[in-house]
Amino acid sequence: MENHGDPRDREGESGTEHEEYEFLQETLKDEKKRGRIGKSTIIKCAALGLVFGMAASLGFFALKPWAEDLMLGDPNEITIPEEEEDEGNTATTEEEQSLVVSMDHYREMSAALTEIADKAKYSMARISVAADDTVDAENITGADETDAAGTDSVTGVIIADNGQEYLVFGSNRVCQGEEAVEVTFADGRSYEAGVKQSDGTLGYAVYAVHKSSLAASTAEKIQVATLGRTGTAEQGNTVIAMGDPFGYGDSIGYGVIASSGTEKNRTDGEYQVIGTDISGTSDGTGALFNVNGEVVGMIDAAARDEDMATVTAYGISDLKAMIECLSNGETVPYLGITGVSVTEEIASDQGIPRGVYVQKVEADSPAMEAGIQSGDVITEVAKTAVTTLSAYHTVLMKQKTGDSIRVKGMRKGTDGYVDVQYNVTVGSFR
Structure with missing residues (x-):
């Protein structure tokens, strides 16, 4: 074993080595002197131990590649394609700006659709069997699918003002009996309604509410819907499902037209079907609006196949002749x-x-x-x-x-x- 000699003979060596030697000497001190070691000495020991541990770890990782090279041989060469020369961070900046613009555009589009829906709701009305006493109902924006009496209700579209009445087009399933019918407008107030005319081929009816019975606050908010053209409802177009497409009142769904070329053969005619990617229920009713706020379809579960679970509607163009007949109190011509x-x-x-x-x-x-x-x-x-x-x-x-x-x-x-x-x-x- 090499003799280190007295520390005084090593004064020419570095201070670190001198300190390390003193540290070693200090650890060999007499047992009686150890009791006088203070907290500062313990901390020093811990710190130096940590340093030695880190040095050992670094040494291991530094030698690991060399050892692996000896054991595994030369690795396959990896070539990273060279980037094309650009001017500073221009590409990154443009990409970030493009992303910001896209997000801003999405927010603007979302806000625009919400605005369309907010206006469209004043063209919608809930139709239900009247309670014993027609009273102000819960706002249509929070109404349940069933009314206070627990009977079925549907959502229709305000399609005309004939000077005396507001006319609402919707499913006829609430006017099959002798019960009185009521219509609830977007302000939440309900009014007695009559059945202008009903048709059993597709199951629609037009309901009439006398304008003279309406409160001023209700009348000023009613908006007669604009009926669009089914031909403009193309695959991929954005649509808004309004009414109760999900089986409960005041539902709003946003989506796109998944299909528009399908037709359903029904008694005495065929009707274009608009399929969407919006999830829906088997008893949903209401209307499809385009981004211009026009009605392009009437939501009807009968228009979809049994295995479908999305909102489907009859194109409005094929329904216009029927709407005209029913609005004038005329029956729909039928051969069968x-x-x-x-x-x-x-x-x-x-x-x-x-x-x-x-x-x-x-x-x-x-x-x-x-x-x-x-x-x-x-x-x-x-x-x-x-x-x-x-x-x-x-x-x-x-x-x-x-x-x-x-x-x-x-x-x-x-x-x-x-x-x-x-x-x-x-x-x-x-």
Whole structure:
């Protein structure tokens, strides 16, 4: 073992080494002197121990790569692509500015949609079976799906002011019985309403509230809705679902149109269906508004497929003729057939004449009484040629209940299709 000698013989060495030697010497002091070590000496010991520990750790990590190189050999070369030369932090700054602009734009868009919804709610009204005494109801912005009497309610759209009444278009499921009906406007006040007219083909009605019965505070806030065009409702467009699309009153949902090219065949017509990405319930009602604040669809669970759980609506354009009839107290013309358009491709492939192929005839309907059968192809209604179900519906909606019209078609026999014609009295289905 090397002899370190007396500390005085090492005066030429560094102060650190001298201190370290003294420290070692100090740790070897007589046992009696150890008791006089104060708190400062203990702290010194702890600090130096920590320093030694850190030095050992650094040494280990410093030697680790060298040891791994010896054991594993040379690693694969990693090449990082060179960045293109830029001027300072310009790219980063532009990217950050772009992000800020995008967030600002989102906030502006959100605020704009909220403003549209705030205005649109004054075009909405809740329709329900009247309680024993019609009183001010909870504000429509907080109303439940059921009214005070516990009966069902729906949300409709204020579609017209005929000078004497405000007219509300909505589901007819609250006017199936003899009970009185009430309408609750956006200010939360409820008023007695009458059923202007109802239709059973799609299940809609127009309800009327006399303007003379309204409080001034209610009347000044009512806004008649603007009915838009379904053709403007394209896939990807932003829409607002208003009413109770989620099964409870005063719901608002924001989303986009997921599909707009689907059509549903219903009795005596076909109706464009607007599908959205907004979650909804099977009994939701209300309306879809576009970003211009126009109604583009009426929310109806019957418009969607059974396995769908999103808000779906009938396009407003296909409902306008019905709305006009009901608003004027007229019944919707009804023959009672469900059909499908025979396109040129179908006609060529299957040898079926162009027109409306009758898939079903409703029991006790005017069509059945006239002798129209499933499998017939309707080619003319009221002296107007029809080659599509949409054209058939358009012609029918120009008729009046009670009119006698001639319907021409073709029926398949043993030698192919033969001409047939029927005299049909236009009816109604309520």
